[in-house]
């Protein structure tokens with residue numbers, strides 16, 4: 001169990017985490033989501049005792065991480081995969097950690113096997129790809145066989161096969177009853193892996209709920225309509241209360257100039273109502289498709305107000 005209570009972390013004048021509270025339960029995979037700069041890493045650093053909070057508390061298993069005498073047995077974490085001495089072999093790196101944390105030496109071979117690095121055990125970490133470094137970071141987190149696992153952007157730099165592997169691993173660790181907490185700035189990654197979500201923006205909690213509840217609440221339907229008479233249909237649908245926008249489709253291509261069919265994206269009216277209105281006004285339709293917003297779109301909508309740097313803006 002992870003408990004964050006009224007946590008605030010300031011760096012000088014910058015408030016990175018702002019009175020944040022949430023709970024992460026065992027036996028589930030929880031995604032920690034927010035746009036870049038939302039405060040995820042700052043929260044995890046306090047949680048792992050690497051930084052002191054400005055105020056509030058963050059505990060793992062009811063105690064502050066830095067007060068726990070058996071750190072790696074208590075919680076395993078991957079924060080920055082690049083943060084490993086490049087001159088050491090993977091095995092030497094893990095063996096040193098095992099020794100200094102009182103962990104049985106046989107665990108080294110076990111975790112290397114577990115993360116698919118057994119064949120690379122004697123290679124220097126300096127020559128590892130980012131994906132391999134991520135695997136080594138995960139091996140480090142697993143070394144003490146801890147009940148709580150915390151990973152910051154774990155799939156960064158992994159190839160598709162690596163992403164599938166890591167998803168299965170997280171699911172299995174949760175099925176074993178562990179608390180699995182993963183940060184990401186991509187909802188698409190989390191919707192495949194997580195049971196629960198903690199979404200933050202500008203250091204504040206936006207929502208904490210299950211992926212299922214988020215999907216049910218956040219999904220907005222839109223209807224794609226293709227018609228050769230877009231101007232007329234837009235007027236009819238707008239009068240009926242819909243919002244109509246030009247969609248991606250034939251209307252945006254060179255055909256548009258020749259008066260060929262255009263694609264519209266309609267929200268606020270269901271497909272059957274759009275069909276009835278088009279029929280009533282004798283507007284021909286070539287296509288009428290209902291489309292659910294993806295969770296990624298719902299997430300972007302939810303966090304839009306808290307994005308620090310919008311695309312196109314200079315930093």
Ligand SMILES: Nc1ncnc2c1ncn2[C@@H]1O[C@H](COP(=O)(O)OP(=O)(O)OP(=O)(O)O)[C@@H](O)[C@H]1O
Nearest residue numbers: 011014016034035036037038039040041042043185
């Ligand atoms: N040591 C620091 N000194 C000053 N500001 C910091 C420091 N660390 C983080 N920040 C600022 O705090 C805010 C939150 O950063 P943080 O790295 O926690 O966000 P994040 O959600 O992990 O983002 P990302 O997905 O980009 O890693 C950002 O505006 C960042 O610039």
